[in-house]
Amino acid sequence: MHPSILSILIIITTALSITSAAYKPAAPEIKTDPASLSKGSTDYGNIVHEIPAGVAYPSSEKDVVELIRASHASAEGPFAVAARGRGHSVRGQAMAGGGVVVDMTALGREKKRIRIDLEGMYADVGGEQLWIxxxxxxxxxxxxxxSWTDYVYLSVGGTLSNAGISGQAFMHGPQISNVVELDVVTGKGEFMTCSRTRNPELFFGVLGGLGQFGIITRARIILDKAPIRVKWAKLLYSDFTAFTRDQEHLISNNASNYVEGFIVTNENAASDWTSSSPSRKSDVAALIKKQGVLYSIELVKYYDNYTAATIDQEFETLLKELKYMSGYNVTTDASFVEFISRVGDLDNGTPPLPSHPWLNLFIPKSSIVEFNAGVLAGMLPKLNDPKLNETFGIFIFYPFNRNKWDDRMTAVVPDEEVFYTLAALHTTPQDGYKSIDEFNNDILEFCKSRGLNVKQYLPNIKSKKEWIDHFGSKWETVEKRKAMFDPENILSPGQRIFN
Known part of the structure; x- marks a missing residue:
């Protein structure tokens, strides 16, 4: 990029001072103080740290437009621009080393930009707003x-730039399937409203587009009547076939509203079923020792005042259809808001903060038996090695229906009617992530060597060839859209796709 923070700020300031009789640009606030630069060079992963020249704090969408136009007007060549919502990328995807990071939360600092239309059953939401x-x-x-994500302290623009998945996606699709209109600032500095019929190339490009084509400043999100409460069960399995068969049964009949699976690799992860009984604890410990892993399904059924009288019977009937380990079920009742926000806010830690070398994959259904043998049962138990006693993780494994995804969008999924996700959510000491990186690479190498055709979600890809392989048949479309909306490769350099 540019040789110094001072020089790029001079470029930005000069470009923003250009005026014409017809148009007077806004001037986004750009800060270079240590706190701002630290924020712009840090994310939840705490692994990659790329220092920007400055951090922009826009007060309006016009400020975002003018920042990108300033990049184009620079005599020394365009500088990179990256939008940052809550900063929950894990590999520097929202950073712009030597460029400018846009703190999107500044757009909502004076008021929440959320407008609800009950007649149209949609909400117009600023891209900087948090899902909570x-x-x-x-x-x-x-x-x-x-449609939600498991963690709701994320920005709307951030999750829509990836896909936005959780246990409701089997029925409603990912979050990107539940948006009908967007306002976007493109990499050319154009402010555009888009939908499936209005500027569709931009609309489909930006959804799941990893920030490559534009910055989402507003999304129109589909709404439905809100449930009041949920019936919530956690079921334990020793058999992988029964575990996946039951998940696929649940996502095929829409009898539940949320379905996710988990990989149980140690007694701590089995505490939901063992805390009330010493005999159960010893039984589960023996099973884990024998086969390395157990499996669990978490399922939820929504209800309201009208269905409260029948929910217990309906839920009991649903559980009778499933082949979990007899007696190993835990059922609770919670409000809808309690359930959706169950993870809480993870951003309240004190230094030194841990690192999160996560690996997220989509796996075709046809490969899951081999994937289980090689990865879930074959590799994940190795993380219990005492040498890694300062690391821990949550391992989520559940299916989707592909027909709920719109293939015109940039997001990439396996080409099978049912596919699974593995979210290996590792946590390590701040500088202890390298051994987990090696572990993750071993998983990827296993999949490659066996021809399992997995796709990365929230991808951490470094070479252009790997990106071409990742996008597959969509690569030509991605290149075309990049040329249309960000020909100078200004946006989101942290993804390392075009730079």
């Missing part, structure tokens, strides 16, 4: 979005 605030505002009106 969307949840609170919509539920107060008796409505709610239908």
């Amino acid at each position: 605030d969307v949840l609170r505002e919509t539920v107060a009106e008796g409505v709610a979005p239908v």
Whole structure:
């Protein structure tokens, strides 16, 4: 990039001072103080640290437009621009080393940009807004979005730039399937409204587009009537076939509203079923020792005042259809808001913060038996090695219906009607992530050597050839859209796709 922070700030300031009789640009606030630069060079992964020249704090969408236009006007060549929501990328994807990071939260600093239309059953939401605030505002009106992420302290623009997945996606699709309109600032500095019929190339490109084509400043999100409460069960399995068969049964009949699976690799991860009984604890410990892993399904059924009288019977009937280990089920009741926000806010830690060398994969259904043998049962138990006693992880494994994904969008999934995700959510000491990186690479190498055709979600890919392989048949479309909307390769350099 550019040789010094000072020089790029001179370029930005000069470019922003250019005026014409017809148009007077706004001037986004750009800070270079240590706190701002630290924020712009840090993310939840705490692995990659790319120092920007400055951090922009826009007060309006016009400020975002002018920042990108300033990049194009620079006599020394365009500088990189990356939008940052909550900073929950894990490999520097929202960073712009030597460029400018846009702190999107500044757009909502004066008021929440959430407008609910009960007649149209949608919410217009600023790209900087957090899903937890969307949840609170919509539920107060008796409505709610239908597709979520497990963690709701994320920005709307951030999750829509990836896909946005959780246990509701089998029924409603990912979050990107539940958006009908967007406002976007492209990499050319154009402010555009887009939908499936209006500027569709931009609309489909930006959804799941990893920030490559534009910055989302507003999304129109589909709403439905909000449930009031949920019936919530956690079921334990010793048999992988029964575990996956039951998950696929649940996502095929829409009898539940949320389905996710988990890989249980040690007694701590089995505490839901063992805390009330010493005999159960010893039985589970023996099973884990014998086969390395157990499996669990977490399922939820929503209800409201009208269905409260029948929910217990309906839930019991649903559980009778499943082949979990007899007696190993835990059922609770919670409010809808409690369930959706169950993870809480993870961003309240004190230094030194841990690192999160996560690996997220999509696996075709046809490969899951081999994937289980080689990875879930074959590799994950190795993380219990005492040498790694300062690391821990949550391992989520559940299926999707591909027909709920729109293939015109940039997001990439396996080409099978049912596919699974593995979210290997590792946590290590701040400088202890390298051994887990090697472990993750071993998983990827196993999949490659066996021809399992997995795809990375929230991808950490370094070479252009690997990106071409990742996008597959979509690569030509990705290149075309990049040329249309960001020909100077200004946006989101941290993804390392075109730079």
